[in-house]
Amino acid sequence: MKYYLFLISYILYFIYLSINILPFGKKANSLTLDWIFKRKLVVKDANYEYKFHIPNWLTYYRAKSIFDKEPETIKWLGQIPKNSVLWDIGSNIGIFTVYAAKNGVTVVSVEPSFTNLEILHRNIILNELNEFVSIIPFGLGNRTSLETYFLSMSNLTWGGAHNSVGINVGYDGKPLTNPVEVKGIVYSVDDLLKLENIKKPNYLKIDVDGLELQVLKGAANTLLGVTSILVEVDRDFLQQKEGVTSFLKLNGFKLASETLDIHGTSNQIWGK
DSSP states (O other), X not given: OHHHHHHHHHHHHHHHHHHHTSTTHHHXXXXXXXXXXXXXXXXXXXXXXXXXXXXXXXHHHHHHTTTXXXXXXXXXXXXXXXXXXXXXXXXXTTHHHHHHHHTTOEEEEEOOOHHHHHXXXXXXXXXXXXXXXXXXXXXXXXXXXXXXXXXXXXXXXXXXXXXXXXXXXXXXXXXXXSOEEEEEEEEOHHHHXXXXXXXXXXXXXXOOTTOHHHHHHTTTTGGGGOOEEEEEEETTOHHHHHHHHHHHHHTTOEEEEEEEOXXXXXXXXXXX
């Protein structure tokens, strides 16, 4: 199957190159790209329509599986009272950001990946949520400093994941394989909130592929005003999982539920 997919992609790439050298070829390719970005998927529940740009298979998968891939996340988001403030840390292309904002929650959407930021912005605009979502285009960590961003080459596409900031580590605790390294600013949540007009969170959703503990440590003061936290951990990354547990208990949180998927990744929900 992979062979055929590779063959088809190679043929399409050859067609792209062939058209590119013809008169008006570059214009034709630009129009094709414009058409690709106009493709969208609309999913519905009992209350709203949620619209998503789907320029590739991964963005299509993320949008299509919004209610199926992490039903516990959808349930948790649906229980957040209207007008609360959610920080969606590691929002990717904004699937859960859009869902929460459509349901009356003010969202601060944090996503450092330059490939995902494009689609994230497009999805916010497409759903007319400009007034309800703020986008933070930086990585978060346990301190504010200039750090190295480690970008996974295999995921350097729209909807991709498994990147890291400050520490070369994946969701399972293992280093990323031959990542691209670039420099960028990493903020702590506590320091970000010293800036004007950034809303303090009542709820935190943290999915940052192995750096969840670093983000929590950088939000130590902020946690005083947080009601509930959904955090992703991995059973094979014991240092991270045990560290998250210890840190949240120390800060007055209790584990309310935990859902384990077939890959060993679990969403933990903590409350006070």
